[in-house]
Amino acid sequence: MVGVVFCVVSFFILNCAAQVRYDPNWESLDKRPLPKWYDEAKFGIFLHWGVYSVPSFGSEWFWNNWKGGSKETVSFMKQNYPPNFTYQDFAIDFTAQHFDPNAWAKLFVKAGARYVVLTGKHHEGYTLWPSAYSFSWNARDVGPNKDLLGELAVAVRATSLKFGVYHSLYEWYNPLYLSDKKSNFTKNNFVSQKIIPELVELVQNYKPEVIWSDGDWEATDIYWKSTDFLAWLYNESPVKDTVVVNDRWGIGTSCRHGDFYNCKDKYNPGVLQPHKWENAMTVDKSSWGYRRNVNYEDFHTVKELIEVLVQTVSCGGNLLMNVGPTSDGRIDPIFQDRLINFGRWLSINGPAIYGTKPWTYQKDSVAPVWYTSSKSLVYAIVLDWPPGNTLSLVSGVSAFKANVTKVNLLGNPENLHWEFVNNTVSIQFPDKATVKCDWSWSLQIQNGATNEVNDHYYN
Structure with a gap:
């Protein structure tokens, strides 16, 4: 009986949507x-x-x-x-x-x-x-x-x-x-x-x-x-x-x-x-x-x-x-x-890039990094390789949760070491010669939370 009611309701919604005229x-x-x-x-x-x-x-x-x-x-x-x-x-x-x-x-x-x-x-x-x-x-x-x-x-x-x-x-x-x-x-x-x-x-x-x-x-x-x-x-x-x-x-x-x-x-x-x-x-x-x-x-x-x-x-x-x-x-x-x-x-x-949404922040306040998000993931796209292979983020701190967050570079599956240092997140990059990418690099930050901002493009 529940299944029948669901089908009827679904049909009604679709039918109403089809009748929208501009x-x-x-x-x-x-x-x-x-x-x-x-x-x-x-x-x-x-x-x-x-x-x-x-x-x-x-x-x-x-x-x-x-x-x-x-x-x-x-x-x-x-x-x-x-x-x-x-x-x-x-x-x-x-x-x-x-x-x-x-x-x-x-x-x-x-x-x-x-x-x-x-x-x-x-x-x-x-x-x-x-x-x-x-x-x-x-x-x-x-x-x-x-x-x-x-x-x-x-x-x-x-x-x-x-x-x-x-x-x-x-x-x-x-x-x-x-x-x-x-x-x-x-x-x-x-x-x-x-x-x-x-x-x-x-x-x-x-x-x-x-x-x-x-x-x-x-x-x-x-x-x-x-x-x-x-x-x-x-x-x-x-x-x-x-x-x-x-x-x-x-x-x-x-x-x-x-x-x-x-x-x-x-x-x-x-x-x-x-x-x-x-x-x-x-x-x-x-x-x-x-x-x-x-x-x-x-x-x-x-x-x-x-x-x-x-x-x-x-x-x-x-x-x-x-x-x-x-x-x-x-x-x-x-x-x-x-x-x-x-x-x-x-x-x-x-x-x-594909299918992502804007995150809480668009650009980090201290690093040449731009953010996107997708469900439980935040992406930090790094435009310049960090000096000393160490990247510091300020705006991105909220994407990190102690002992939960995993970070890796896209194309390089190994997890990167990170830690909080003076209200910033410090991430240790691998040697550049081992990374499978040129021009800029995307960090995938997984913390188990829902990170997408509200979807404001669809009525």
């Missing part, structure tokens, strides 16, 4: 719980790839810089292309001839990523899928003659990674958009005839589990019909239960609305945030797209990238690390090097 306003939409897969994933790969990858000069804003009169960009065009050359002429050379989506997906798995976000359409308006709303300005009609987005989506999902899409709301030189802008956005033909149908097409055909919106800053969310689209996305779409979106849906929405906040590019506040957030940053410090004029020192080192990940996750964020493929579909060896070595570190230290 109205097209922020008050209602902001009540949607964050799908747990996103918080648990912690790390994703961002890919900026488009027609701008052909000139590969300056940044992905090449067209805008050129038309805006950038001296360097104008000079580059004069030196390399005839006077009558247009930006659209670049599309023919966006061949993607060496694009191997399965190889890309395998690389992302090696990197330790749990999701991938591709620029389906940047501000240039060119779509990497054969959109019915981007005639003759998409990857099927001009350039590679392929559905690049669709091919990568299939390959990524075959590895069990989640697939997402970056989508720019505005397009620099689309006549419909410029007409709406000229009317001070009292007209919204661009949104009604292009953007909303395009977004619905993207969701229905490819079912992305991340929609990374951008290009919203010139007009309000009312003009963009953002809440109308999101209500449909959460209520009716094929990904309504699993999709997550960011916060770029119109003037004033950034850092206020969305399943997770970006706030600004390369956002890394360094303190715990009350809402789920993401640090979208680049391996190439100065560009999201591939650059032919990049220098070696322009790339973050593996150690720098790991430090950004650790700081981000400790403060409750996800890291979305960007690389820029070449126009012919290759991921440059230096990007591969960073991703593969980043994955090497995660292969040992992943338990301190």
